Amino acid sequence: MTAGPYLDSPPLTEEQRVIVEQPADAMVLVTAGAGAGKTHTLVRRVESLVSDEGLATGDILVLTFSRAAVRELRERLSRHGDRSRHVRVTTFDSWALEILNEVAADIEWKTRSFDERIREATKVVADENRAPEWLDELRHVVIDEVQDLVGDRRELIEVLLESYDCGFTIVGDPAQAIYGYQVTDPDERTIETNRFFDWLRSYFVDDLVELSLTRNFRASTEEACSALSFESTMRGCRTLADAERAHEELRLELATRMDFGDITVPFIRDSLCVTDITTAVLCRTNGEALLISEWLHDAGIPHQLRRAAQDRAVPAWLNELMHADQGALTLARQRFDELYPSLPAGAGRENDPERVWRLLCASTRERAGRSVDLSRLREAISAGRLPDELTAQPPHHLVISTFHRAKGLEFDRVLVVDPGQITVEKDDLSADVADRARALYVAMTRPRKELYRLEPPPGARPVENGFRLVRKDRRTGRWARFGYQYWKRSGLELLGGDIHPHHPAGSHQIDGDPVSLQEHLRSRTAPGDSVVLERIDDVHEDHEERLGPGYALTHGEHAVGVASERFRRDLYRHMQQSRSYQPRNWPRRITDLRIDNVETIAGERAAAVHAGLGELGVWLAPRPVGLGRFHYDRTEKGKD
Numbered sequence: 291m292t293a294g295p296y297l298d299s300p301p302l303t304e305e306q307r308v309i310v311e312q313p314a315d316a317m318v319l320v321t322a323g324a325g326a327g328k329t330h331t332l333v334r335r336v337e338s339l340v341s342d343e344g345l346a347t348g349d350i351l352v353l354t355f356s357r358a359a360v361r362e363l364r365e366r367l368s369r370h371g372d373r374s375r376h377v378r379v380t381t382f383d384s385w386a387l388e389i390l391n392e393v394a395a396d397i398e399w400k401t402r403s404f405d406e407r408i409r410e411a412t413k414v415v416a417d418e419n420r421a422p423e424w425l426d427e428l429r430h431v432v433i434d435e436v437q438d439l440v441g442d443r444r445e446l447i448e449v450l451l452e453s454y455d456c457g458f459t460i461v462g463d464p465a466q467a468i469y470g471y472q473v474t475d476p477d478e479r480t481i482e483t484n485r486f487f488d489w490l491r492s493y494f495v496d497d498l499v500e501l502s503l504t505r506n507f508r509a510s511t512e513e514a515c516s517a518l519s520f521e522s523t524m525r526g527c528r529t530l531a532d533a534e535r536a537h538e539e540l541r542l543e544l545a546t547r548m549d550f551g552d553i554t555v556p557f558i559r560d561s562l563c564v565t566d567i568t569t570a571v572l573c574r575t576n577g578e579a580l581l582i583s584e585w586l587h588d589a590g591i592p593h594q595l596r597r598a599a600q601d602r603a604v605p606a607w608l609n610e611l612m613h614a615d616q617g618a619l620t621l622a623r624q625r626f627d628e629l630y631p632s633l634p635a636g637a638g639r640e641n642d643p644e645r646v647w648r649l650l651c652a653s654t655r656e657r658a659g660r661s662v663d664l665s666r667l668r669e670a671i672s673a674g675r676l677p678d679e680l681t682a683q684p685p686h687h688l689v690i691s692t693f694h695r696a697k698g699l700e701f702d703r704v705l706v707v708d709p710g711q712i713t714v715e716k717d718d719l720s721a722d723v724a725d726r727a728r729a730l731y732v733a734m735t736r737p738r739k740e741l742y743r744l745e746p747p748p749g750a751r752p753v754e755n756g757f758r759l760v761r762k763d764r765r766t767g768r769w770a771r772f773g774y775q776y777w778k779r780s781g782l783e784l785l786g787g788d789i790h791p792h793h794p795a796g797s798h799q800i801d802g803d804p805v806s807l808q809e810h811l812r813s814r815t816a817p818g819d820s821v822v823l824e825r826i827d828d829v830h831e832d833h834e835e836r837l838g839p840g841y842a843l844t845h846g847e848h849a850v851g852v853a854s855e856r857f858r859r860d861l862y863r864h865m866q867q868s869r870s871y872q873p874r875n876w877p878r879r880i881t882d883l884r885i886d887n888v889e890t891i892a893g894e895r896a897a898a899v900h901a902g903l904g905e906l907g908v909w910l911a912p913r914p915v916g917l918g919r920f921h922y923d924r925t926e927k928g929k930d
């Protein structure tokens with residue numbers, strides 16, 4: 291194996307080397323604990339399959355669960371891999387979509403649910419007459435985080451491994467299984483735990499090579515190691531009582547960690563602002579993450595709120611790249627190389643230009659690699675076809691995340707918010723309570739060096755005086771602020787897609803010069819800036835489609851966007867006390883929102899031309915985030 295690309299990568303241990311050097315047709319199952327170097331070993335395994343076992347990059351398929359994991363693996367492959375850097379790494383969902391787009395391109399698969407697509411792809415893979423030919427070339431499948439492979443995705447992989455004669459390297463940690471509500475049927479949820487492991491062992495009974503990794507490399511201090519002793523407890527939680535006990539024991543362990551302290555105290559605040567170490571604040575629910583983000587914002591601490599994996603944003607630098615030469619319809623490789631160094635920072639910019647160029651060519655199906663057709667790039671943006679490397683959140687030194695979303699990640703310092711005691715209801719499942727215990731275990735095994743407890747002040751907690759004032763609104767699935775009175779509505783979460791995607795700012799419902807508003811978004815708007823939604827009209831009285839009123843998003847003096855129909859529909863449903871009730875009293879302003887980032891939007895070409903923004907139909911739009919707070923007119927009933 292060549293040593294060059296691995297000079298800055300840790301050497302393999304004997305246990306890791308045995309996995310890496312298995313033959314290409316071996317069927318390998320690796321179980322390993324948190325921080326045991328599973329991902330590190332997989333990267334070296336993939337490189338060995340190409341360099342030592344002679345597989346072509348197209349013979350290997352690397353499947354992972356989340357986009358975060360795709361990004362992590364690709365990043366490590368491009369940093370440490372040599373020939374393997376071009377191996378296909380994708381999520382189960384993207385891979386299923388690719389199969390369906392190939393065999394039934396006339397169907398609008400994007401509009402179908404993830405689960406439906408997975409089920410359809412399983413049928414295609416099982417049918418040798420329909421399966422795409424390139425599946426025959428598959429010689430090795432690599433799967434990371436296999437403990438989360440449940441339900442429809444598990445069936446897809448079982449069918450793949452039964453139907454194709456290929457080797458595999460499958461890696462997982464049963465102690466970190468937090469698949470949550472991926473499986474909706476409660477009975478199914480209980481039997482899914484460990485089901486894929488059991489299937490592998492029984493189906494490949496004679497051929498399966500079972501290996502394990504036993505040493506932890508992540509945690510370099512005693513405190514960072516503190517949760518690791520719970521690994522076997524986490525693997526063994528099967529009954530409700532086990533799961534409850536495991537959760538309480540982990541909480542007790544957390545209680546012995548030092549409290550991080552009050553972040554408004556200057557020296558504690560400053561320690562969160564240092565950029566040369568990475569810190570994560572981890573909590574149980576997204577509602578809590580929103581409140582903590584608000585608290586940090588008020589204390590003037592820059593941070594990033596971790597988005598859901600499926601919530602993607604196209605970075606602003608793509609808009610700059612596409613509009614660099616007025617009227618140009620293609621972008622040549624040489625011109626790309628000239629422009630790339632001066633493009634603004636953002637998702638994907640940490641990649642080298644060669645990698646970004648390849649990704650752009652792949653997204654526009656440009657095989658020769660000499661130029662990129664900008665209309666096709668616009669279509670790729672509009673159809674959501676850009677790869678995760680260009681749309682995932684860029685790295686940040688301070689991340690606020692739920693336990694679930696922190697899976698597979700590591701940080702120098704981790705601050706864990708105590709999730710509180712589980713109050714088990716009679717219809718709670720052991721699988722769900724175990725899921726909560728394992729989620730806390732995942733959180734507590736993320737630090738490299740420091741692990742603290744964090745106790746947010748009462749205002750940054752969802753419960754006040756015993757009332758759950760911040761909770762998920764059942765009708766919209768958004769986090770919302772409620773009041774002590776049942777009818778009170780005090781705020782709603784903003785999501786990606788809440789700013790109208792069809793019209794650039796200034797060209798629809800609000801006044802302004804679209805060209806100068808684009809300049810404002812480009813050069814005078816930054817992540818973390820406060821923004822406000824201001825009501826601009828009255829409720830839409832169409833009985834078919836009940837929408838809340840229109841809102842403009844303002845950044846200082848400038849109206850930089852308008853609320854989308856989806857936001858207005860959700861607002862209407864949220865304000866309805868019951869299905870027959872027609873809300874009349876609408877918030878005048880919605881505050882406590884911030885700019886997450888400015889993103890590239892592919893909207894209607896005619897709208898762009900009309901606004902003087904060129905022919906491509908691509909422009910910049912703000913993406914607000916936060917748990918909005920409603921302000922009503924004082925004269926109106928239900929004022930705040």
Ligand SMILES: Nc1ncnc2c1ncn2[C@@H]1O[C@H](COP(=O)(O)OP(=O)(O)OP(=O)(O)O)[C@@H](O)[C@H]1O
Pocket residue numbers: 300301302303306322323324325326327328329330331463466507508697698699700735
């Ligand atoms: N042989 C090794 N020597 C030194 N460091 C190593 C070795 N193997 C892995 N590491 C380091 O240990 C850390 C954890 O590795 P990795 O992320 O691959 O673990 P993991 O098993 O995938 O973790 P988790 O399941 O908890 O997300 C990384 O910083 C990695 O560089």
